[in-house]
Amino acid sequence: MLATISPYEEPESSPSYCCLTIDPEFQNLIPPPSTEELAILEANLSQEGCLQPLIVWKNHNILLDGHNRYQICTQLHIRYTTLEIELPNREAALTWIVNHQLGRRNITPETASYLRGKRYSLLKGNREDNLKQNSPKGQNVTSVDIAEELAQQYKVSSRTIKRDAQFSEAIDTLALAMGEEIKQDILGRNANIPKKEALSLFQIVKTEGEQVARHRLEQLRHPIDIVERIRNKKLLPNPRRVGEVCQIVAKGDTELKKVSGCWCIIVGVNTYSCAIRTWKMDFDAVKPENLEPIDGASEEKAAFISSRIRQLADKMYEDFDPTHAAALEAFGRLPNPATLTPKQERLLAFLETEYSGI
Structure with missing residues (x-):
């Protein structure tokens, strides 16, 4: 309604x-x-x-x-x-x-982990409560492990689901101790606290107390060595241009690790950063040093192929198939996206036909 x-x-x-x-x-x-x-x-x-x-x-x-x-x-x-x-x-x-x-589409891996963990904890708790309520008096109720069920649903391992539950518990504990804003520090697109450090903070809260954890949090939010390095670094003008076809190189940028090696098209150029489009997601601020131009790639043809692959990726979210998704991932890592072999063109056309009705 x-x-x-x-x-x-x-x-x-x-x-x-x-x-x-x-x-x-x-x-x-x-x-x-x-x-x-x-x-x-x-x-x-x-x-x-x-x-x-x-x-x-x-x-x-x-x-x-x-x-x-x-x-x-x-x-x-x-x-x-x-x-x-x-x-x-x-x-x-x-x-x-x-x-x-x-x-x-643009959910971070940390956020996905947190949400899967919350689902596991909530579902596990509800099922255990139901068992206790419906069990005969005096009968012991064993813990209900539903990790395998969720692992199949979310296409990850059952061990990952259980680690996700530990991670979500850590996030909720930190948010309760230090405020909800810490979630943005850990789960946001520009997060400044890696997952490993978040779990470490969780242990500090449990073993050393909230005050020690807050001190460590401030160090993570304002690392002096990085600040000084940025101040002393001389920024160079942006050499990239709109429409240029490049390969993504992570070079220490954790947000780009999941697409490192993929090709992209530059859709916006700022003084010291670029906005790029990949086969499945966009990035608003990527440093020029994380982009290596692909020599000889026709910008017009690459843009056309990028549009075809992107439309397919969007449709696959409605009818996900891991084999088809793997094929698109391979298209996103072509050495020259402007030139498809006959076999690659037939495969892409087949996928377009498969998802044309969605």
Whole structure:
């Protein structure tokens, strides 16, 4: 059911969240955006309006998706719509939120790990509670291990699911001890605390206390040696240009590791960074030293092939097949994306035919 909300009229003293119910557990499943991301969202909503409906749990009036948009819209009196979905219970609502977030294209590996871990812990706890309630008196109830079930669903190993649960526990403990903003430090696109350091902070909180952990957190947020290195480094003008076809080289950039070796097309050039498009995702600020031009690659042909592969990647999220995804991954790592062999062209055409109806 799609409902249109009229221009918001509220007394100055009333809270921002007064039409829809905000459930803290639901909201905290979604990593908070950075200050820059929030500013961009506010600018887009102010200029274009709220184009996507807010997702609401039917008959409960609880917001499931769109918390940041809802807050901005209520504060700035921007019209929005809601889409109500029916869910049988709270566990189903939590599952919907997790799966919806995991389906987003630009989700970070750390966020995916956190969400899988939350799903495991919630589902495991609910099943154990059900067993205890329905078991005869005096009968011992063993721990229910559902890692294998989730591993098959999310295409990872059961050991990964259990490590994800440990990671999500660590994040929630740190957020409780030091504030929700630490989630952005660990799970955000520009995170400054690696997963290994987050787990180390968790151990410090448990063994040495919150004060020692806060001191270590400040060191991670403001590393003096890196700051001094940046101050002393002389930045060179950006040699790249829009349309140029390049290969991505991580060179210490952790965010680029997952696409290192892939080819990309430069779609924007700033003074010291580039915006690039790969076969499956975009990056807004990549340093020129992380981009190596591919000599002899036709920019026009590469752009055409990139568009074909990108459209396929988007459709595969609706009907995922690991074999087809592996084929697209191979296309994303071609040495010269502007030139396809006859076999490669036939394979790409076959995939386009397979997904043409989606």
